[in-house]
Amino acid sequence: MMISRFAVFAAGAAAGAYGAVKARRAAYRLSVPGLVDQASALGLGWQELREEIADGMAGHERTQYLKLTRKQQQ
């Protein structure tokens, strides 16, 4: 009985702490500084995505160029 009460108490405390941390993070996300940070991170991600796309395009162009060059030389 005692163990069961202690387990319930521990589980409640853990759930409370977890919920508090999550709620605090969610509140920060919805605040103005949080939104600014998310926008900044999104901008960085968009820039990286564009660089990746440019890399892939350059690689494919180079491959096509080499293929056509080889075909013309044969």
Next chain:
Amino acid sequence: MPVDVTILVVTALVAVVAVVAAVVAVRALREVRRIDAGRTAQPAETSTELVASGAQPIPAVSEPRPVQMVEGRVVATLSQQDLLEARLSRPLARISVYAHGIVHALRPESRDRITALMRREYRRRRAMRLKVARRALRSVPNEVLARPDDWMGSADDAAQDYPRAVGQ
């Protein structure tokens, strides 16, 4: 339509045009910078690729191309480089290149990398903000924060704004 609404609509349209013009200008500037950077970096890279693949590079034509007059029309002789560029600039070839770029960018590894980068950036900025807020809170003297005669708080004190850490 009232005059003020008309002015508002016209102002909004002008603002939209200005934003579009700014975006176009920034994109053009980036394109010019990219082309300039590509001109300086491209030759060595291309030559190593060509040597590795066993293909010989097609020499770029620097001298004026022969131009003929056929039935009153000017006909320029195309070099191999021109033909290659023409083939690579076809709409289907361009679409294929874009599609390959997008597929390359959406690979799981680059997707995960970008997501992790975004998460790291968000956490870094959040930690920095919290650190600055804590430092600002620490720099406030204790006398300012002390409330000796008001232990439950009141409506009058609600307007008094104490420094707080972000997110608290």
